[in-house]
Amino acid sequence: MSQKPMTKTQLVAAIAEGMGSDKKSADAFLGTLTSIITNEVAAGGAVTLPGLGKFACRARPERMVRNPATGEQFQKPADRVAKVTIAKALKDVINA
Known part of the structure; x- marks a missing residue:
């Protein structure tokens, strides 16, 4: 691919x-x-496109993360991220 x-x-x-x-x-x-x-x-809302998927905003809590280069751990503040959930119809077409 x-x-x-x-x-x-x-x-x-x-x-x-x-x-x-x-x-x-x-x-x-x-x-x-x-x-x-x-x-x-x-x-903060969501939009669904039938047959394609759902676009939404998701809140992530504050968490500990690690810098892979140095191994240093630090606290990452809470943030929001976009999330796309693929519709079942699209999954079926891809896997057919």
Whole structure:
């Protein structure tokens, strides 16, 4: 599996072809979708894209971590991370 990931330009072209519209409209759609998901997840919410997955924000507690280069342990403060849960439909397509 050394296939290169799809670039934004390729994704916009595929969306335009699938929608039967021009690349400018597809790029605007992708930009709007990205903005909506980013704003919702940053606010602590979640967005579910049926057949694809769920984007959510998860809080991580304060914890002890270790620097692998030096072996030094230190306290890492609590933070928030984005989490993506893949939909069952996508898993089934991948494993088919």
